[in-house]
Structures are given as C-alpha cells and as structure tokens.
C-alpha cells in the first residue's frame with residue numbers, strides 16, 4: 436500500500452520490485468519489509484554516524500542502528516580500519532586466528548561469571564547452542580521461555596503460549612512440528628508465580644530458563660523489581676540453568692550488560708549484535724564446568740565454518756575496546772540523551788492528547804500507543820498498532836527512521852547528538868498533530 440508522502444521514493448520502490456522477484460518479500464529478514472506499518476521499505480545506500488541515506492537520497496536520523504549492533508554509529512572510522520586491516524590478510528581460513536582470543540578476552544573481562552566463551556555467527560545460533568548445552572549439562576528435556584521474548588528462530592523457540600499458566604508451547608510458525616515444541620514451556624513474562632508453577636509441575640525436568648533480562652523484542656519491557664532475582668533463586672534451588680539472552684542488552688544497557696546493571700549472574704549468557712560491531716557474530720559462555728561439555732572437549736556438538744571469522748572478530752574487538760576505554764563517558768551520556776528524547780516525545784504526545792506510555796532502560800526504548808503500563812506481552816499487545824504505523828510514516832517523512840514495528844525497541848548510539856534529539860522531538864510534535872487531524 437503506497438503511503439502519501441512528499442519524500443522521493445522511486446528508487447527504493449524500483450529496488451524493492453526487483454528484489455521481490457527473487458527474494459521472498461524482497462527481504463532477507465521479515466521486519467525489513469515494513470509490513471506492519473503500512474509503508475514501502477527503504478533501501479539504504481549509506482550511513483555515517485547517527486544518519487543514514489536511502490536510494491532516493493533522503494536523509495534520516497537512525498534509531499535502529501542495524502537493530503542494535505551499531506552503538507558507535509555507522510561507518511565508525513576505528514571499526515572500518517580494523518575490518519580493512521583484517522581483510523587485507525585474507526577473509527577466512529577455517530582455522531584459528533589470533534583475533535578470536537582477543538575478542539574472547541574482551542568479552543570475558545566484561546562478564547565476570549563467564550570463564551569460557553564460544554563464538555558463532557548469529558544470535559540464533561548462540562541461544563540454540565546454549566539451550567543444547569543446558570540440556571547436556573542437566574540431562575533434562577524441558578525449557579522455559581517467556582511470551583514476547585525473542586531468542587532467534589530455532590524450532591523449539593518459535594512457540595506461542597497455549598491457554599492457561601505453565602502449558603506446553605504450541606508452534607508459532609508453520610513448518611515446526613508439535614513434537615519439536617513439546618518440551619518448551621511458554622510462560623508470561625514478569626510473573627514469578629507462573630515459573631514456580633512450572634517447576635512444581637515439571638519437577639527435575641526443566642533444563643533451563645531463558646530470558647531477555649531487559650526485553651527488547653516486544654518493544655522495550657524491563658524486568659519488574661525482584662523478577663530477575665526471583666528467577667535466579669528458583670533456578671538455583673531447582674538446579675536448572677539460568678540463561679540470560681544478552682544478544683541485545685550485552686554492552687548496550689551497561690558495558691557488562693543487564694547482569695552488571697542489576698548485579699545478577701546467570702549460568703550461561705548469550706550475546707550477538709554489538710560484539711560483532713556490525714558483522715555477523717554470536718557467542719555463548721559460562722563457567723568452565725558447563726562450557727567444557729562443548730566439543731571438542733566434551734560430548735555436546737556445535738560447530739561453524741565461519742565461526743570466529745577474522746573480519747567479525749576485528750570489528751568486534753574495535754567496538755568493544757572503544758566502549759571499554761570510553762565507558763564512563765559513553766553510557767551516562769547515552770542514558771541522559773535517551774531520557775531527554777523519550778520524555779520529549781512523550782510530552783509532545785500528551786500535549787496533543789495522544790495516549791501513549793514509554794519504557795526505557797539506558798539507550799533502549801519504546802513508545803507504546805496504549806495508556807499502559809506495559810510489563811508483559813498481554814499489556815504490550817493492547818497497543819494501537821494502526822496509530823503506531825501512522826506515527827512511523829509521519830516520522831519517516833520528517834527524516835526520522837524508527838524501527839518499523841510497535842514491538843521492536845529503538846536505540847540511541849554514541850554518535851547521536853543533542854541536535855538529533857531536538858529535531859526528533861520537533862518531528863514528533865508535527866507527527867502527533869497530523870495524527871490528531
């Protein structure tokens with residue numbers, strides 16, 4: 436459905452028509468098709484700092500940052516240098532290279548509970564492997580995940596909650612046999628009672644609990660006070676593995692991720708996004724006791740042709756070193772600027788009489804088009820997604836590129852300026868006025 440816009444869109448439209456003839460929906464990841472916001476997808480041709488340009492030469496302030504990885508902004512010179520330097524020596528060997536231990540050292544020193552880490556090529560692989568490892572370690576079959584949390588697209592994780600509390604998950608995608616999700620318990624987020632109930636019902640059968648310690652994938656939804664502590668206590672008592680999926684939150688909500696921010700240590704951590712500095716990487720890690728079950732030391736198999744790829748390791752190292760060296764400057768500034776942005780837009784909505792609520796943890800945030808509060812999938816799904824779609828399109832026309840879904844967190848990065856934020860608030864004022872009209 437073409438939207439009415441003053442922006443030039445001919446080139447993006449032409450590129451989309453071409454791509455759609457060969458690639459399902461024209462995209463290699465569904466949300467890029469802009470399906471839930473009633474707009475035509477953008478084709479991005481370049482980025483610099485906090486801004487991106489599309490194929491029609493429209494410029495946008497970018498609050499996606501490649502869905503999280505680009506906390507240092509687009510085309511960051513140090514990261515580019517590292518990638519170019521590595522590429523000149525060859526792009527892949529399928530053998531060990533020194534940079535793998537460099538990145539491991541950076542990750543392990545930021546996440547003290549981890550003694551060992553294994554690099555893979557995506558967040559999906561990281562969580563899939565961590566769950567396999569938790570099952571290998573506990574010799575149990577069931578896993579607990581929470582509604583609205585996303586951990587990549589492994590079969591056993593593509594589930595919807597059935598009816599009632601602590602029911603077995605039912606497949607959330609075509610192509611996933613019921614048998615593949617029969618050991619997945621899908622529970623409401625921020626509800627410790629449901630977790631207690633599941634452990635009662637499946638005593639000694641639950642291998643792990645996997646959770647986004649700050650949810651980003653139903654929009655930004657923080658854990659309630661004591662929720663993560665509660666999960667830690669229950670899993671410890673039940674000898675079940677607690678997995679923090681920090682693919683989004685690692686090096687984002689604090690240098691040491693949500694586990695540093697809230698001072699709660701899981702048994703396994705999964706990562707991705709920022710640790711690859713914009714190249715494909717994932718990782719999972721934990722104590723040596725658990726990690727030594729991974730092949731070739733132990734019986735749990737996991738491998739990858741391009742795992743530990745030297746370009747990805749170089750980009751990751753360059754990103755993490757900058758974050759480490761500038762963390763006392765970067766994270767407080769991200770928090771302050773994000774606060775100004777989120778409150779500025781919320782105030783503009785209130786002035787225009789538009790009911791929304793917002794959640795934010797550091798530089799991860801969402802404006803939900805519902806009075807709220809949003810604390811789980813039930814409350815998030817009450818959002819007016821039509822209204823969000825109109826807001827999204829109006830913002831795009833004003834040069835602001837938000838995630839094209841009500842249920843995806845937006846991000847601010849180290850290269851966003853106070854001017855970007857002011858322009859975005861001004862754009863929101865105009866967008867809300869148009870929404871009301």
Ligand SMILES: *Cc1c(COP(=O)(O)O)cnc(C)c1O
Pocket residue numbers: 556557558559560562585586587588647651652680681682683707708717
């Ligand atoms: C993005 C994300 C994933 C999946 O990572 P991919 O690299 O897209 O496979 C898993 N978990 C969380 C929390 C994520 O945000």
